Amino acid sequence: MSTEIQEKEVIKIKQSESLISKRRRKILVDPLDDNNPISIQVLGICSALAVTIKLEPTIVMSISVVFVMIFSSLITSMIRNYIPVRVRIIVQLAIIATLVTLVSEFLKAFNYEMFKVLGAFVGLIITNCIILGRLEAYAMGNKPYDSVLDALGSSVGYAWIILVVAFFRELLGSGSILGWKVFEAIGWDTFPTNGLFVDSIGAFIILGLLIWAQRTRNGYIEN
Amino acid sequence: MTELFNLVIKSAFMDNMIFAYFLGMCSFLAVSKKVSTANGLGLAVIFVLSCTAPLNWLIQKNILDEGALSWISSDFATIDLTFLQLLMFIAVIASFVQLVEMIIEKFSPALYGSLGIFLPLIAVNCSILGGSLFMVQRDFNIQEATAFGFGSGLGFWLAIVALAAIREKLKYSHVPNGLKGLGITMLLTGLMGLAFKTFIGMTL
Numbered sequence: 055m056s057t058e059i060q061e062k063e064v065i066k067i068k069q070s071e072s073l074i075s076k077r078r079r080k081i082l083v084d085p086l087d088d089n090n091p092i093s094i095q096v097l098g099i100c101s102a103l104a105v106t107i108k109l110e111p112t113i114v115m116s117i118s119v120v121f122v123m124i125f126s127s128l129i130t131s132m133i134r135n136y137i138p139v140r141v142r143i144i145v146q147l148a149i150i151a152t153l154v155t156l157v158s159e160f161l162k163a164f165n166y167e168m169f170k171v172l173g174a175f176v177g178l179i180i181t182n183c184i185i186l187g188r189l190e191a192y193a194m195g196n197k198p199y200d201s202v203l204d205a206l207g208s209s210v211g212y213a214w215i216i217l218v219v220a221f222f223r224e225l226l227g228s229g230s231i232l233g234w235k236v237f238e239a240i241g242w243d244t245f246p247t248n249g250l251f252v253d254s255i256g257a258f259i260i261l262g263l264l265i266w267a268q269r270t271r272n273g274y275i276e277n
Numbered sequence: 278m279t280e281l282f283n284l285v286i287k288s289a290f291m292d293n294m295i296f297a298y299f300l301g302m303c304s305f306l307a308v309s310k311k312v313s314t315a316n317g318l319g320l321a322v323i324f325v326l327s328c329t330a331p332l333n334w335l336i337q338k339n340i341l342d343e344g345a346l347s348w349i350s351s352d353f354a355t356i357d358l359t360f361l362q363l364l365m366f367i368a369v370i371a372s373f374v375q376l377v378e379m380i381i382e383k384f385s386p387a388l389y390g391s392l393g394i395f396l397p398l399i400a401v402n403c404s405i406l407g408g409s410l411f412m413v414q415r416d417f418n419i420q421e422a423t424a425f426g427f428g429s430g431l432g433f434w435l436a437i438v439a440l441a442a443i444r445e446k447l448k449y450s451h452v453p454n455g456l457k458g459l460g461i462t463m464l465l466t467g468l469m470g471l472a473f474k475t476f477i478g479m480t481l
Binding site for chain 1: 303307360361364367372400403406454458460461463470
């Protein structure tokens, strides 16, 4: 009996999984909506809101987070069996900090204006809870390819939320999209821009309403 | 002395970590369900922040800045290690948090139990790394750095305890299903931020 089970397990492992199987698609798509890191898991809100005043820095921020997330997951997952459990947080932080330093030096070299705008918030990607949370919860126990898919899903799930928040904040706060004056273009010169949305308060309220809309749509209820 | 006191007040109220810079939001939202837990976390943040800010200040001025290593030998006067800033800061913070965790586990097992997973997360609490980065950006001296760290921690503690108190009352009100939990908390934070904005006109 026991040998039979063992044989079955061996066969299961040997079956190679297609590159995008149903399970893997679920890993990738789940964090976009049903298990969104920001609106459902409540992670990574810290750095999410600070940069969303304008759309352009938000795009840079999203790309940076996707980059750091994918590579930190890949690296952690590849060396996961060699990391001692007791010091794993420091090891993970060192991996993330190295990647973030790369991003920040890259920005400093190629887009200094953007580096000035983002300021300390590039460095604060290190403390983005989504990254450490996914490393801790997923990449530490799974194979590299799956971890990369999970990282991609989570970081894109994070990115679309902050892009939506930034879109509304720029539109209502400065009356523009990517610096292009929308309301002047359609002939509504007197559009009253609302300073509240440039301020932090607008970000909280927009995110609150966005979460409300999203949760009503997918029926998630928090107790 | 008055200047330091002003800096504490300014960083606690006007430049509040949460309402002005959104730093430390993760633990702010996740640990604010009960006042007692929120209080514990807030105190831990005050302690860690007011110790890591001067520690990181010393590291910045004596190791990382351009020419800072010249106290070892004049050959090092041209070395600029600023690119190691993030790594050094986070290492200091992570090891310091480990220390606090051990202390709390030893002296207050009840608090340790209720803080649970969020203690190691203080290491990735943005307000702590943010405190160190802002301190460098604003060119403080060491007393100012300590005062700034303490004041920012105080602001965080104030905000999280206030939010926890509101959320305890919120249990008895009828909130729409989709808005329960995070949604209503975000809106509440927005309103609290609006209240904190009234401090902005003050000059000290």
